[in-house]
Amino acid sequence: MVIFMKIYNTLTKTVEEFVPHNSGEVTLYTCGPTVYHYAHIGNMRNYISEDILEKSLNYLGYNVKRCMNITDVGHLTSDSDSGDDKMLKGAQREHTTVLNIAKKYTEAFKEDCQKLNIKWPEIVVPATSCINDYIKMIEVLLKKGYAYISNGNVYFDISKLDDYYALTNHKEDEMVVGVREGVEADSNKKNQGDFVLWFTKSKFEDQELKWESPFGLGYPGWHIECSAISIKYLGEYLDIHCGGVDNIFPHHTNEIAQSEAYLGHNWCRYWFHTEHLNDKTGKMSKSKGDFLTVDTLVEKGYDPIIFRYMCLSSHYRKQLLFDFANLDNAKESYNKLLTKIRNIKDEGTIEDDIRIYQDQFKKALSNDLNTALALTTIYDVLKSNLSGKSKLYLIKEFDNVLSLNLLKEEKIDDKLLTYIHEKINERAQAKAQKDYQTADKIREELLKQNIVIKDTREGTTFEIQK
Ligand code: AMP
Ligand code: ZN
Numbered sequence: 001m002v003i004f005m006k007i008y009n010t011l012t013k014t015v016e017e018f019v020p021h022n023s024g025e026v027t028l029y030t031c032g033p034t035v036y037h038y039a040h041i042g043n044m045r046n047y048i049s050e051d052i053l054e055k056s057l058n059y060l061g062y063n064v065k066r067c068m069n070i071t072d073v074g075h076l077t078s079d080s081d082s083g084d085d086k087m088l089k090g091a092q093r094e095h096t097t098v099l100n101i102a103k104k105y106t107e108a109f110k111e112d113c114q115k116l117n118i119k120w121p122e123i124v125v126p127a128t129s130c131i132n133d134y135i136k137m138i139e140v141l142l143k144k145g146y147a148y149i150s151n152g153n154v155y156f157d158i159s160k161l162d163d164y165y166a167l168t169n170h171k172e173d174e175m176v177v178g179v180r181e182g183v184e185a186d187s188n189k190k191n192q193g194d195f196v197l198w199f200t201k202s203k204f205e206d207q208e209l210k211w212e213s214p215f216g217l218g219y220p221g222w223h224i225e226c227s228a229i230s231i232k233y234l235g236e237y238l239d240i241h242c243g244g245v246d247n248i249f250p251h252h253t254n255e256i257a258q259s260e261a262y263l264g265h266n267w268c269r270y271w272f273h274t275e276h277l278n279d280k281t282g283k284m285s286k287s288k289g290d291f292l293t294v295d296t297l298v299e300k301g302y303d304p305i306i307f308r309y310m311c312l313s314s315h316y317r318k319q320l321l322f323d324f325a326n327l328d329n330a331k332e333s334y335n336k337l338l339t340k341i342r343n344i345k346d347e348g349t350i351e352d353d354i355r356i357y358q359d360q361f362k363k364a365l366s367n368d369l370n371t372a373l374a375l376t377t378i379y380d381v382l383k384s385n386l387s388g389k390s391k392l393y394l395i396k397e398f399d400n401v402l403s404l405n406l407l408k409e410e411k412i413d414d415k416l417l418t419y420i421h422e423k424i425n426e427r428a429q430a431k432a433q434k435d436y437q438t439a440d441k442i443r444e445e446l447l448k449q450n451i452v453i454k455d456t457r458e459g460t461t462f463e464i465q466k
Helices: 041-059 086-093 098-115 127-143 172-180 222-234 245-263 294-299 304-312 324-342 354-366 371-383 388-402 414-432 436-448
Strands: 006-009 014-017 026-030 064-070 076-078 082-085 123-126 147-150 153-156 195-199 238-244 268-274 277-279 451-456 459-464
Touching (some): 006 268, 026 041, 026 222, 041 268, 041 294, 041 304, 041 354, 041 388, 064 222, 076 086, 082 086, 086 098, 098 294, 123 127, 123 222, 127 147, 127 153, 127 195, 127 245, 153 245, 195 222, 222 238, 238 245, 245 268, 294 304, 304 371, 324 371, 324 459, 354 371, 371 388, 414 436, 414 459, 436 451
Parallel strands (some): 026 064, 026 238, 064 123, 238 268
Antiparallel strands (some): 006 014, 076 082, 147 153, 153 195, 451 459
């Protein structure tokens, strides 16, 4: 059965059938991290969703080409072009250079992705490697009359577009207020919603990275990097652009404005946004200071994959509250699931009926990435009458998408394993002879060693509790 992907598109505010521009390949662009600090687990929720999107598209038969930038210049503390450069702040905090900070935190981000089984995109581009591409794009925007120079900076003139706010749900007035929140008005701008394409003048004179350009010695704004990198590596027609919901405005709104003004035609068809991970004070963010990282979870004794499991148990378009009670619940159900899987006996043949579950899994993913339902399919497989071999086959296939290490071998000492199996057999024999006293004694003997045995429909299973 051919199943098409349906995804929610922020641009049209509906769940749409996904039709790529070129039938042979799906182009996917991801706004990468700003590498001035460790990524927090909120950022990682976003990248888990995008990872599932890419892997689901692959599973459904699409061929995906994915590109991600690394923001190592131009992202100011306020998304609306004011405040300090985040990279510079990072360098000052650690008494080192911007380049060192970028290197350190790009590496850290890569490691976090590995720990969460997030596939590294096939094209990863540091923003500082494409300066000439931004300059070229800005020159075209100036020539076409979409941009202007004022007091040394180059700005994009949003009044030149009829539908600048197409991606947001808000009215223009509200958005301009949003832009100005806590920020003094920039007297160089024609419209307060205009945004910077190239900075030469800024409040801070000690900007470390600057480049020569026809507009003066300076550095690019944050928004231009994603447009230019995406067009350079993925072409003039982008299929899916991803990011967290906080990127919708102004970042993605500005990306659409400058890309379409530059190209002279529509640019990206589908906009995919992941909702926030919140803590009890609201959106988890780096600026709050004591944010949680993947390593914090490890230090507290959690396998990072439990966090991935927790994210997949909820829908990417719903806000997710993080607290340790929720993580403990996820840990418990994840461990139970692993125990059930470890107890499957690899026997029998691979049956035709596996198709029923493959279709169920595909339907869940194709329905705007219903990962919770996809997880339920695994439980349905476990409960089914399929042979052990069929079950293991399906779980392996599904885990290529979910990446939850479902078939990870638990390292149990061989001697211990033999001992447990002997005890389980002894107990089964005792029960068959209606010698329940001996059966109970064996169970207690194992329990004293933290080995919990359970009688299930599939036979007696065991779990070693830590
Ligand atoms: P940044 O490193 O700040 O540029 O953010 C990287 C990605 O994480 C962006 O796509 C953000 O939209 C996303 N993001 C930031 N905070 C959160 C959060 N609390 N929950 C989910 N995604 C987030
Ligand atoms: Zn971006």
